[in-house]
């Protein structure tokens with residue numbers, strides 16, 4: 104039985120004040136957990152310590168939005184997996200489409216980050232998803248399969264025992280135009296089938312999240328799908344009541 108998981112990706116948003124206000128809304132509501140749903144928030148790096156301190160003793164778990172594939176040394180501006188663990192992060196988002204597109208992150212680099220993150224004890228949340236052009240030309244499944252396969256090739260299928268995959272169609276991110284529950288379910292089933300080709304047990308156990316304009320209005324229908332185990336939420340995770348409502352939508 105897979106546990107449900109809802110992850111808030113705050114992206115490059117927030118100030119000390121706004122983050123404290125957001126947590127004042129979240130912490131009391133989530134202090135004893137929500138219906139067996141695992142809840143993770145991923146603030147920008149400078150606020151990791153503040154968030155770690157504020158969520159102490161509460162069921163919210165800390166994650167980060169990116170990490171270096173290097174362990175330490177002369178990599179100005181980079182953050183190592185060990186540093187994230189030291190700051191009490193347990194999860195890290197990898198391969199978000201914004202980083203693939205704006206920072207030219209390749210499947211190979213993301214796979215190296217995946218391995219480095221796991222070696223340090225972090226749980227990677229691997230983001231995959233096609234652009235609108237790829238969906239329109241019929242290559243959505245192949246694109247996502249290649250993104251997952253890059254990690255399978257470098258890390259091996261058993262590495263997916265300690266990882267999460269988030270399907271985020273690029274055209275649905277920040278657009279208010281979510282994939283339909285059927286479109287999302289179809290891709291999730293395809294991802295599970297791809298993994299099952301390597302190891303059926305791993306495929307059955309891995310949490311697969313949907314991301315892209317998840318809101319309190321569409322979360323329940325998405326989360327009801329057989330292969331959707333929760334969500335990776337951007338915009339709506341910056342609003343405490345919307346985020347709590349999304350967490351409560353898990354059936």
Ligand code: 13P
Pocket residue numbers: 112199271275276277278279314315316317335336337338339
């Ligand atoms: P939105 O929920 O704002 O569409 O963002 C989704 C996302 O990119 C989460 O990683």
